[in-house]
Structure formats: structure tokens, C-alpha cells
Amino acid sequence: MTETLSPGHSSLALGVPPAQPGTIYALAIAGGIVFGPREGRTILFGRNRPEVHVCIGEDDRRVSRQHGLLTHQADQWWVSNTGRLPIRLPNSRLLFTDEEPIPLVSGYTPLFVRGSSGREHLLELFVTGSDAQAPTSRHLDPTHPPRNWRLDPTERLALVVLGQRYLLHEARPQPLSWTQAAKELAQMQPDAGWTAKKVEHLVVKVRTRLSKDGVAGLTREEIAEPVGNSLNHNLIQELLTSTTLVPPDLRLLNHPDD
Structure with a gap:
């Protein structure tokens, strides 16, 4: 399974259509791609649009031409950094050049590359599991309040x-x-x-x-x-x-x- 995602596609945080478990969606502001799982499959992302599958930071020279890659191995997708700047994952985890790849969990994962003048370039990822359908709307459900902690x-x-x-x-x-x-x-x-x-x-x-x-x-x-x-x-x-x-x-x- 391979398809492209157009610029302006809805955020992957909103969910993705049902798909074979292990399918990966990768989306940046310039568009993206959908690949099914296959051992050894690789997705390149970076600034040089003609040489990558997903282009991020096209006009920002602090982003490397090929900044990273996504690889499917052992029934899992992994993210690696091949660029000069670190990639920031959730919980402020930084992935540096040539470090060991980090496995992606099922569901939504945002990646960030900091560019020039404090710009943040976003690559959204979504790996489908058995329940990858879009979240159910809960327009009328009561709002869950945050948990307040007791302080004297x-x-x-x-x-x-x-x-x-x-x-x-x-x-x-x-x-x-x-x-x-x-x-x-x-x-x-x-x-x-x-x-x-x-x-x-x-x-x-x-x-x-x-x-x-x-x-x-x-x-x-x-x-x-x-x-x-x-x-x-x-x-x-x-x-x-x-x-x-x-x-x-x-x-x-x-x-x-x-």
C-alpha cells in the first residue's frame, strides 16, 4: 500500500482511516505519504524535495537535505537521524545523528526539527494498530476537569x-x-x-x-x-x-x- 497525502491534509492527530496494522502515515506541511508495512522498507525525510519521500523545512537551510529516515524492521517502524540537528520526540527526547534508531509506538507521534530563527518544523507520524480509526466525536460529552491537588x-x-x-x-x-x-x-x-x-x-x-x-x-x-x-x-x-x-x-x- 502506497499513497500520497496532499498539502493541507488534516492533522494526523485527528486519526487515520482503517488500514492494515503497521501502516505508517507521514505528513509535513508540504504533504506526505502512506506506506504499508514491509521488511526493510525505508522512508526518507528532509529539505531536498526531489530526493526524499516527505519534504520538511524546504526553505530552511538548517534542516538537512536528508534529515532522517523511517525504516520497517522486525514488524516495527523505527526513526533514525541522518541530519546535523537533533530530532525532538515527545517528552522532549532528543535523537541525535547516528544514534541508535528509536521504535515508534502505534498511534500518533510528532517529530520536530528546530530550524532558523527559532522555527519548528513538524513531521507528523501515525502507525496504525488494530484500532486506528478516527476518534469518535464527543461533542456533547461533559468536559473532564483537570485533577487539582490538595494544598493546605x-x-x-x-x-x-x-x-x-x-x-x-x-x-x-x-x-x-x-x-x-x-x-x-x-x-x-x-x-x-x-x-x-x-x-x-x-x-x-x-x-x-x-x-x-x-x-x-x-x-x-x-x-x-x-x-x-x-x-x-x-x-x-x-x-x-x-x-x-x-x-x-x-x-x-x-x-x-x-
């Missing part, structure tokens, strides 16, 4: 102080240090006995609680050295994406006892 007032105040740069939408924010957070908290609550150790103990307690409830990236065992701010960064990101902390919580910086 003291935890909320400390985490708002620690993560205030995120709530302020600063570019590339980082958590405050224990010492910085303790200093600000002590100014707001002079009689509360805030110290760097007290802030650390409180935040570690919250991280441990959320980790036990299934949140990833909150323990040292999960993060490669050097850990740095990664654990607190991951915690604040979880609190933001779950809407446990929201920008209006910044009012606590001026009214800590609310």
Missing part, C-alpha cells in the same frame, strides 16, 4: 513564592532557591519561623505526596544528574497544568494570610 494554606503560599516566575509568565522561568523563597516568606510572615530548611522540608513533602499519586519526575531516582532545579521545576509545572496554582494566586504575595 501554608503549602500554597510557599509554592506560590517558589514558583512566582512561572505564574508571572517569565521567559524560561526557574524556581526560586530555598534561601530566596525563605527570605521572601520571612518578610511576609515575620513570626512564622521561615528558613531555607523549612521551605525545603515543606516542598519535598508535597513532591513526595504527588509522586506517590503517580506524578512522574518528582524524585531524584527519576532524574539524571545533575538534578539542579529539575525536581522543583517539574513540581511547579504539574501544579500549573493541573490548575492547582493559577496566576490569580499571585495575590498571596501581597496578602499571605488570605
Whole structure:
């Protein structure tokens, strides 16, 4: 099975028509291709349209002429990087030139290549499994709310102080240090006995609680050295994406006892 996908084709994230399991759809802004599974089959992608199956970043010379390939081996599709720049996969995983190929799971996988001036070139992939049909519309179904995490007032105040740069939408924010957070908290609550150790103990307690409830990236065992701010960064990101902390919580910086 081989067919082409035209420019402007709907995102593969919306699903694909039923097809033989192992069929791969590959789509960029310039169009794409559909190949059935066959041992040794290879799909090239990159900037040089005449020499690749799927063209990405055609007008961006930071994208290599042949930037990567998709290969079907041992009943699975694999992605390899043959270009100069890394390919970014979900969960910020980077695939560098000549590294071992990474297997693709069934379903939707977006790949990104960063080009000139911060441009991001997207290659959408979809490998069909036994349930590759388009998702069922759920127009009238109730919306599933995000899971809010329980924080007591003291935890909320400390985490708002620690993560205030995120709530302020600063570019590339980082958590405050224990010492910085303790200093600000002590100014707001002079009689509360805030110290760097007290802030650390409180935040570690919250991280441990959320980790036990299934949140990833909150323990040292999960993060490669050097850990740095990664654990607190991951915690604040979880609190933001779950809407446990929201920008209006910044009012606590001026009214800590609310």
C-alpha cells in the first residue's frame, strides 16, 4: 500500500482511516505519504524535495537535505537521524545523528526539527494498530476537569513564592532557591519561623505526596544528574497544568494570610 497525502491534509492527530496494522502515515506541511508495512522498507525525510519521500523545512537551510529516515524492521517502524540537528520526540527526547534508531509506538507521534530563527518544523507520524480509526466525536460529552491537588494554606503560599516566575509568565522561568523563597516568606510572615530548611522540608513533602499519586519526575531516582532545579521545576509545572496554582494566586504575595 502506497499513497500520497496532499498539502493541507488534516492533522494526523485527528486519526487515520482503517488500514492494515503497521501502516505508517507521514505528513509535513508540504504533504506526505502512506506506506504499508514491509521488511526493510525505508522512508526518507528532509529539505531536498526531489530526493526524499516527505519534504520538511524546504526553505530552511538548517534542516538537512536528508534529515532522517523511517525504516520497517522486525514488524516495527523505527526513526533514525541522518541530519546535523537533533530530532525532538515527545517528552522532549532528543535523537541525535547516528544514534541508535528509536521504535515508534502505534498511534500518533510528532517529530520536530528546530530550524532558523527559532522555527519548528513538524513531521507528523501515525502507525496504525488494530484500532486506528478516527476518534469518535464527543461533542456533547461533559468536559473532564483537570485533577487539582490538595494544598493546605501554608503549602500554597510557599509554592506560590517558589514558583512566582512561572505564574508571572517569565521567559524560561526557574524556581526560586530555598534561601530566596525563605527570605521572601520571612518578610511576609515575620513570626512564622521561615528558613531555607523549612521551605525545603515543606516542598519535598508535597513532591513526595504527588509522586506517590503517580506524578512522574518528582524524585531524584527519576532524574539524571545533575538534578539542579529539575525536581522543583517539574513540581511547579504539574501544579500549573493541573490548575492547582493559577496566576490569580499571585495575590498571596501581597496578602499571605488570605
